[in-house]
Amino acid sequence: MDLLQASAVSKRYGGIAALSGAEFHAAAGEVHALLGENGAGKSTFIQILAGAVRPDEGMINFDGAPFRAANPSAAQAAGISAVFQELSLIPDLTVEQNIWFRHEWRSPLRMIRRKALREKTLELFARYAFPAIAPDQEVRRLTLADRQVVEIAKALARDPKVLILDEATSSLAPRETEWLLGLATRFAGEGRLVIYISHRLQEVRQVAKRVTVFRNGQTVAAHDTASVSDDEIITEMLGRRMERLYPERRDTATAKLALKVRGLSAGSRLRDVDFDLREGEVLGVGGLQGHGQRELFQALFGIGKSRGSIELWGREMTARGPRQALTGRDGIALVPEDRRGQGLLLSKSVRENLTLAVIPRFSSGGILSARREKALVAEMMTFLRIKAKTPDQVAGTLSGGNQQKVVFGKMLLTEARVLLLFDPTRGVDVGTKGEIFTLMRDLAAKGYAILFYSSDQPELVHVADRVAVMQNGRMAAILEGAGISEDGILRAAMIEKH
Amino acid sequence: MTLFLARHRAILLAYLGMIVLLALTSFFSPGFLAGSHLRTLTVLAAFIGIVALGQTFVIIGGGIDLSLPWVLNCAAILMTLIAKGQDGPLLWVIPLLLVAGAFIGAINGIGIAVFGVPPIIMTLAVNVILQGGILVYTGGTPPATAPQLVQFLAVGRIGPIPVVAVIWLILAVAASFLLSKTAFGRQLYAVGTSAAVAEFSGVPIVRTSVLAYTLSGFTAALAGMLLTGYSAQAYLGMGDPYLFTSIAAVAIGGASILGGSGHYIGTIAGAFVLTILTGLLPALNLSNGALLIVYGVVILVTVSLASEAFSDLAAALRAVLRGGRATAGKEPS
Structure with a gap:
């Protein structure tokens, strides 16, 4: 029974x-x-x-x-x-x-x-x-x-x-x-x-x-x-066979520095962090939860106060803030942790969400062009295969995976080539997860530079080119090549450095 | 237009309510629908509508402006004091006071968006400060009467159409354009829906909020001067009734009081609904006090009807009335 x-x-x-x-x-x-x-x-x-x-x-x-x-x-x-x-x-x-x-x-x-x-x-x-x-x-x-x-x-x-x-x-x-x-x-x-x-x-x-x-x-x-x-x-x-969850790893990294971070600190949670992110590279960020990963991503995007040097494509970022970060091709975009609280206007349409960060791209003199907006939306919905009945469907009624695609689309429309992805597959179904990983690799191949945090260790191991492991707000280790394994990440995250 | 209304069911409801009320009123007081009556109705609604214009923007942006009564009152009194009943000085007095009203609004916006003062506290404090300031300035002496020109703007007509209605129409078109067709409007809805999401999307939050409050100060000052023309004089306390009505008009018009939704087209219906109500209630032969009570209750109910919480409740009630059983059968879809 x-x-x-x-x-x-x-x-x-x-x-x-x-x-x-x-x-x-x-x-x-x-x-x-x-x-x-x-x-x-x-x-x-x-x-x-x-x-x-x-x-x-x-x-x-x-x-x-x-x-x-x-x-x-x-x-x-x-x-x-x-x-x-x-x-x-x-x-x-x-x-x-x-x-x-x-x-x-x-x-x-x-x-x-x-x-x-x-x-x-x-x-x-x-x-x-x-x-x-x-x-x-x-x-x-x-x-x-x-x-x-x-x-x-x-x-x-x-x-x-x-x-x-x-x-x-x-x-x-x-x-x-x-x-x-x-x-x-x-x-x-x-x-x-x-x-x-x-x-x-x-x-x-x-x-x-x-x-x-x-x-x-x-x-x-x-x-x-x-x-x-x-x-x-x-x-x-x-309902169909999926070839594989993780796309093939391709070495698309060039020698050109996309992001150079030196001595970045914020509050007591992020201390003196140094790292380089190259064009075409996916750099994973690992470590136990709450060891400064969130603060790192927010500091790079300009949320809250931070000290230290951030160089984007060879140019020092002086003013900090999302508006200073989202400045087109040479900017830096963030897919935030909290999709519902930071990523999406749940009660607004897919269209309004997708274009929220790029209003200047379809307005002249402060006046919106519905035609140009429609074109941008259509292009991105096709590119990311966002499943919505119409662009005017309310974003909150989409499935988790499609909601996340809208957040991605909003950031991709800014054309920023440095992408910060904070746990982008959280609460996302397996089909969409595979699409997101493939997208990441494709973007890297196009010269994007991606910083990628995941709470799911295997994702870091299978998707990232290198993995930076954080411990107590510092970079404890940067793993490369054969050194990248779940075991290696955990080891670097847990062993106290003196 | 049909698409607009399909998307804004609440606005459609506000207009339906307006028509029902008109029908009711003409039933209780025949002759209500006569041209002259409708004209008076429109003029009275225009004052509410103009004050509520700025309030609409502020509320859509997730704030509230409680400083309207004395911004309105200050503009009214200063105009009569400075112009001393003469039309000539109005040429510079009216623009000056509009700018001053906008400036007070900007101070509200900066206090709220830059210094993080809660909107209720900031605007309430400004309201009280203005009230105190004008009392000190006038020393309580009754101000002079309104110049002819503003009286014309408030009660005059172009053919059969009141001048103030024309002013209102121009403002309404401008407001709707700002909300629907401009970057500012789009960003205002975003800020009101979620300031965090707006920030993470690079929306200029401070500029957007300050603009909304600035607009609110501007329309309050304008309404104050027009109202002076209507009453032929300015007096202390003339702005007080407009605090409640400006917020109620926005809410009846279908905006969420929490921000992020609504439209000025709805507020227009809200202004008419409130005006018709004030016309309807005296027909019930109640004392002044009882009238106020009924007015308050009716507004409360109307606003609740327009709110989303109520539509949830209504859906639940309908489910109960249908039998409420989960197995009651297939719903037509």
């Missing part, structure tokens, strides 16, 4: 079917991976399970009874807790207050019982061997990775029968990822169910016994993980 059975589940948003007759069966005691491209319906399905969305049709049986959660609280009460990609923590509350939010033990005077709160938190942390996080720390002071860990604790605090992990490792460092995979295995071992969603097949293989694949809102396959190859899974997800 399966713990969770969903049959013929459908959900439509306006004219768009997010799910059309999806099936999902999972037994207690297993980690069950749910795979699919962005837009395949995974998110809608787990939102239904988590009580955030109600299905139009279909039957869900949970623990032997029909399941219909009117809201997330009801789903949690029934025993289903979800950890979503978007965090739900309240920054001004402490770790423990967040974990037990609205479940605090209260004394008769309705005061939160601090002692009980602390004890319960430590108990929970000990039970699942949580990474060290102070329970009384305010969430606003935590790194993104630690917030994700707290989010997981919050889900576990409800003592659920089903734990849903939606891309929970995308912001975790390798060590915490290992921990979470162990936690999933252990949780399932207690006779409960983990539904595991990830774009990283390596992890899926490591942790999941069963895998269900969604495509276009339908279930296309369900297997024992051990009985299928990665290629087969990817083919099922895409």
Whole structure:
């Protein structure tokens, strides 16, 4: 008897079917991976399970009874807790207050019982061997990775029968990822169910016994993980064979310096960084999360204050700021970390987003030319194969991969030949990931110079020509050629230099 | 135009509301739709519409301008004091005060965009400072009457058409052009939608915000002088009613009060809706106090109707009324 059975589940948003007759069966005691491209319906399905969305049709049986959660609280009460990609923590509350939010033990005077709160938190942390996080720390002071860990604790605090992990490792460092995979295995071992969603097949293989694949809102396959190859899974997800994820590495780097950075410092997070980036090169930036990579990218793009020298194509950058950076062919463009908060105007059209950074390119005397704008948009939508019904479709309604393509397109339209890509494949489906890597190599071959950070180590290993590893805001090592490996990156990131 | 309206459902709703209100009013007070009545209506709406023009830009850019009442009031009083009822000096007084209003707006914008003062605090403080300044300057003595020329601008006619309506039409065309067809307009929507995204895209945030507030100061000063012409005199407190109405007109016109959306074409409908309401309510024979209460409630409801939060709520209500069951059957799509 399966713990969770969903049959013929459908959900439509306006004219768009997010799910059309999806099936999902999972037994207690297993980690069950749910795979699919962005837009395949995974998110809608787990939102239904988590009580955030109600299905139009279909039957869900949970623990032997029909399941219909009117809201997330009801789903949690029934025993289903979800950890979503978007965090739900309240920054001004402490770790423990967040974990037990609205479940605090209260004394008769309705005061939160601090002692009980602390004890319960430590108990929970000990039970699942949580990474060290102070329970009384305010969430606003935590790194993104630690917030994700707290989010997981919050889900576990409800003592659920089903734990849903939606891309929970995308912001975790390798060590915490290992921990979470162990936690999933252990949780399932207690006779409960983990539904595991990830774009990283390596992890899926490591942790999941069963895998269900969604495509276009339908279930296309369900297997024992051990009985299928990665290629087969990817083919099922895409509905076609994908030649390979990583494009062939070509040595397109020339001797010409695109970017020369000396003594770059910003606050206490970025200290005295030196490196060169050559024309035609893809330089990876690695290291554990929060070791100054974000500050490096922002300082180069001119966000916040920084000291030190930045030379672009042989010319010193004096004034700093995005407006000074985005100055056409000799400029520098950034695909930022936070697609929704920094990259896209979600409520505006694809067209307005694509051309936001290049308004002077289609206006004269401050007056816009709709014709010239249309031409720029059409050209970029074709070039990047952006899947939108019309250029006027609202950007927020695109799939994650297509949203990221719009952010890329906006930066490519500036014609800047130094590109800073901060985790450009995060939350992007595998098909689009392959397209992004190919695009990077093609641009490098055209003489672009690319600085590329990724939280996914294999991407650095397979895509970058060299990898600069950061540690405590400094460049700990620059790996080249055969020296580039996951092991090498980790080693350089962890070993203290004296 | 049809495409424009399809994209701006809220604006279409504002015009629908305006027509419904007109129909209601003519039912309660027959003769309301007579030419002379409509003319008065348009003149009164024009004052709201002109003050709300700058407010529209500021709100689209993600801010709010609470300094309008006393920018308006200062322009009105200074004009009467300086011109002393003579038409001659107006040739330089009117341009000077328009520039002064724009300058006050620019100060608002610089405080907000450069020094990071929250818009509510900055503009409220400027409002109070102007109020204090004008009290000190006039010493509370009643200012002189309005010169003939501004009275003509406010109540005069060209054929059957009020002069102020012509001024409003010209401003409306200019505002719509600025919003839809210029780099400034495009950047204003971007800043109002997300200042962070705008910054990461190299949009000149400071320049854009300061321009919006500058425009707001300009239109407030203009409205102040026209209003003086309409009342034949300037008086202390004449700008106060325009704070609420300018914001309400923008909101009824379909703009999000959080910025990034809306259009002046909607604000025009908002100005008419508010004017018709003030005309409709006296027909209910209420006391002045009760009238204000009803007015406030009606505006609250109207603005909520126009807001997105309400359309979400309405969608939820519709779902409940339909039976609400997820399995209730296929929706036509």
